[in-house]
Amino acid sequence: MYNKPIHVLLVEDSPSDAKLQRHRFSRLDQEKWQLVHVESLAQAINRCHEFTFDVVLLDLNLPDSDGLETVVEFRAAVPNIPVIVLTGSDDDELAIGAISQGTQDFLCKDKIDIPLLVRTIYHAIEREQILKQLQESEQRFRAVFNQTFQFMTLLTPEGTILEMNQTALEFSKVKQEDYVGLPLWESNAWNYSLTSQNWLKIAIAKARNGQLVREEVQIRSAEEAIVWIDFSLKPLTDEAGKVIFLIEEGREISARKYRELNARQQAQAEILRVWEQEQELNQIKLNFVSMVSHEFRTPLTTIHTSNHLLEQYYQHLPEDKIGTYHTSIKKAVNRITSLLDDALIIGKNVSKKLKFEPEILNLVQFCDRLVSEQQPKVTNNRQIIFTHKGKCNNVYMDKYLLQQMINNLLSNGIKFSLEGSTIKFDLSCQDEVATFCIQDQGIGIPPEDLDRVFESFYRASNVGNIQGTGLGLSIVKKAVDLHGGQILLESHIGLGTNVLINLPLNSYLSKVKV
Ligand code: ATP
Ligand code: MG
Numbered sequence: 063m064y065n066k067p068i069h070v071l072l073v074e075d076s077p078s079d080a081k082l083q084r085h086r087f088s089r090l091d092q093e094k095w096q097l098v099h100v101e102s103l104a105q106a107i108n109r110c111h112e113f114t115f116d117v118v119l120l121d122l123n124l125p126d127s128d129g130l131e132t133v134v135e136f137r138a139a140v141p142n143i144p145v146i147v148l149t150g151s152d153d154d155e156l157a158i159g160a161i162s163q164g165t166q167d168f169l170c171k172d173k174i175d176i177p178l179l180v181r182t183i184y185h186a187i188e189r190e191q192i193l194k195q196l197q198e199s200e201q202r203f204r205a206v207f208n209q210t211f212q213f214m215t216l217l218t219p220e221g222t223i224l225e226m227n228q229t230a231l232e233f234s235k236v237k238q239e240d241y242v243g244l245p246l247w248e249s250n251a252w253n254y255s256l257t258s259q260n261w262l263k264i265a266i267a268k269a270r271n272g273q274l275v276r277e278e279v280q281i282r283s284a285e286e287a288i289v290w291i292d293f294s295l296k297p298l299t300d301e302a303g304k305v306i307f308l309i310e311e312g313r314e315i316s317a318r319k320y321r322e323l324n325a326r327q328q329a330q331a332e333i334l335r336v337w338e339q340e341q342e343l344n345q346i347k348l349n350f351v352s353m354v355s356h357e358f359r360t361p362l363t364t365i366h367t368s369n370h371l372l373e374q375y376y377q378h379l380p381e382d383k384i385g386t387y388h389t390s391i392k393k394a395v396n397r398i399t400s401l402l403d404d405a406l407i408i409g410k411n412v413s414k415k416l417k418f419e420p421e422i423l424n425l426v427q428f429c430d431r432l433v434s435e436q437q438p439k440v441t442n443n444r445q446i447i448f449t450h451k452g453k454c455n456n457v458y459m460d461k462y463l464l465q466q467m468i469n470n471l472l473s474n475g476i477k478f479s480l481e482g483s484t485i486k487f488d489l490s491c492q493d494e495v496a497t498f499c500i501q502d503q504g505i506g507i508p509p510e511d512l513d514r515v516f517e518s519f520y521r522a523s524n525v526g527n528i529q530g531t532g533l534g535l536s537i538v539k540k541a542v543d544l545h546g547g548q549i550l551l552e553s554h555i556g557l558g559t560n561v562l563i564n565l566p567l568n569s570y571l572s573k574v575k576v
Contacts, residue, residue, distance in 0.1 A: 068183065071115040072099045073106040074148065075124050079171060083119065086176055103127040103135060110140040117183050120165070121148045122156065129156065133163045144190035146182055166190055217308040219297075221246050221266040224307070233314075235284035246310065251281040254288070269295040269308045278315065290319035349519040350405055353531050357401055360529075361394030368394075404533040407466060407540070408518050418460055418544040425454040425496060429489055432465060436472050443482040446472060452491035458568045459496075463541035470534035471500045471561055477528055478559065479504035491567060498563040507553040515551070524555070538563075 074080040145165040157168035166186035213230035247259040265275040275295040291312040298307040368387040410416040475485035488499040511522035516539045519532040547565035
């Protein structure tokens with residue numbers, strides 16, 4: 063800068079003073095120091111609008127303006143050029159007043175010498191430039207401060223609000239002047255509860271001691287809603303390390319927070335579900351152990367005894383006796399196999415491995431076959447009568463599950479019926495639904511047990527010596543559920559039981575719809 067020419071505007075109405083100043087400048091390097099002289103404030107302002115001077119030497123008593131007013135008016139019209147005021151010898155007060163109005167310096171006309179003049183001009187130019195840089199940096203800071211996405215508040219170390227940025231003002235819907243001077247915990251955002259105010263006071267005390275505080279907390283919005291924010295409080299220190307300001311920053315995170323809370327709740331529900339499943343599994347294991355000890359003992363004893371008799375007396379036994387023992391062993395093995403099959407299905411169901419694999423099948427043929435397999439096992443003149451109506455020859459269902467379902471229902475009908483009675487099995491298909499109705503005239507189920515007979519291992523109080531493990535109906539229920547169907551159980555003690563099941567003819571489609 064100092065290598066460039068320096069353009070000076072001298073504003074002086076006194077011809078003798080002007081002459082003196084010109085004389086002083088004439089003794090400086092003429093290429094470098096370019097002096098322009100005007101005699102009034104109006105002329106000075108005009109020249110400054112035409113050309114950018116580096117500095118203005120301004121006399122305060124001009125024909126069109128007098129005293130401090132001259133500085134005020136000039137600065138208002140030309141704000142960015144450094145001004146040095148020229149005063150008389152006894153005008154100290156005026157000079158100081160001029161400085162407070164933004165002039166860079168003053169020179170007492172009587173005491174000016176050339177080195178002082180040059181030094182004062184250089185200082186004035188330099189100070190003005192520093193001021194300009196400061197202003198620009200302040201503007202940049204202010205733009206960042208106000209435009210940032212975060213809301214920010216500048217606080218004293220005691221927590222009193224000094225300034226809020228635009229985002230903070232918009233969030234709280236308040237005016238700067240209403241909040242400046244207020245302790246932060248008295249603001250609408252924090253004064254909704256004593257707990258939150260106390261929390262903030264502690265946070266401010268920590269920050270005052272140099273600690274950075276950062277936490278996810280709840281505050282009140284201008285709309286009176288309690289929202290989550292990512293809050294931080296930073297101490298700002300001077301060079302000596304003393305905390306001089308605190309900066310509060312915040313960003314609303316309610317949406318993310320509620321997503322997290324939701325996910326946590328879901329995870330907890332999942333843990334609870336798994337735990338309940340585990341409990342159920344444990345209960346089933348326990349029940350299974352006690353069932354095994356009860357139910358397996360009889361067929362195993364039969365096998366053991368029959369086998370022993372065959373081994374010991376085979377040579378001496380008549381043909382028909384040998385046949386009877388072999389049949390007993392076969393029946394006992396069948397019983398154990400069937401118990402294990404049931405236990406396996408329940409186990410798969412609990413561990414969610416029970417699959418639903420539908421295929422096309424002729425339902426009438428399928429039921430016919432199951433009935434004829436069951437019929438020979440029926441003793442004591444009991445009889446299964448199967449009827450069907452509607453178009454049931456092309457359904458889409460799971461064969462394995464269906465077989466479990468029908469066999470269990472027929473077996474219940476048979477074993478809980480009285481001698482000589484009939485078990486009716488009616489199948490009808492219409493309106494995309496297959497209805498299975500299995501009806502007996504047996505012992506019936508007490509009303510208080512009706513709700514629980516679908517639970518694994520549950521047996522009604524009136525079963526007496528009739529064999530069973532209490533797994534059949536829970537398997538039936540599972541098969542119905544997997545087909546997307548419904549089951550209805552009606553029963554009257556001493557009169558009989560009626561089971562009604564509706565399954566969609568095309569179970570796959572009905573499950574897809576679900
Ligand atoms: P499992 O079928 O495992 O051999 P179970 O027949 O006793 O044993 P479920 O088929 O699950 O067990 O039936 C549960 C209980 O419901 C039976 O123990 C019985 O008390 C009652 N119950 C089921 N069907 C009938 C029926 N047709 N008549 C009377 N009671 C029945
Ligand atoms: Mg049963």
